[in-house]
Amino acid sequence: MKLIExxxxxxxxxxxxxxxxxxxxxxxxxxxxxxxxxxxxxxxTGFVTVTRKSSGRKQQYPIGDGSIWVAEFxxxxxxxxxx
Numbered sequence: 001m002k003l004i005e006x007x008x009x010x011x012x013x014x015x016x017x018x019x020x021x022x023x024x025x026x027x028x029x030x031x032x033x034x035x036x037x038x039x040x041x042x043x044x045t046g047f048v049t050v051t052r053k054s055s056g057r058k059q060q061y062p063i064g065d066g067s068i069w070v071a072e073f074x075x076x077x078x079x080x081x082x083x
Contacts, residue, residue, distance in 0.1 A: 003030050003064055004048055006039040008063075019074075024053075025052055026051065026052050031048075034064070046062075048074055057083055059076055061073060
């Protein structure tokens with residue numbers, strides 16, 4: 001993983017603990033959509049797909065500089081998206 005920062009991963013795991021969910025029941029997959037051909041200093045962009053293995057439920061979140069994907073993930077957990 002290169003777009004997900006260590007502090008974001010720690011926050012993600014803290015969400016799982018708060019909601020009494022097993023970390024090994026979730027999988028994170030990154031997709032880097034950063035344009036490497038730009039001449040300017042570019043922001044890292046992409047998506048993370050979070051999958052709950054036991055339910056097969058998936059949700060995709062934008063990641064990269066300035067993203068709030070962990071907060072969006074926690075909102076979805078609270079709403080029962082990952083059932």
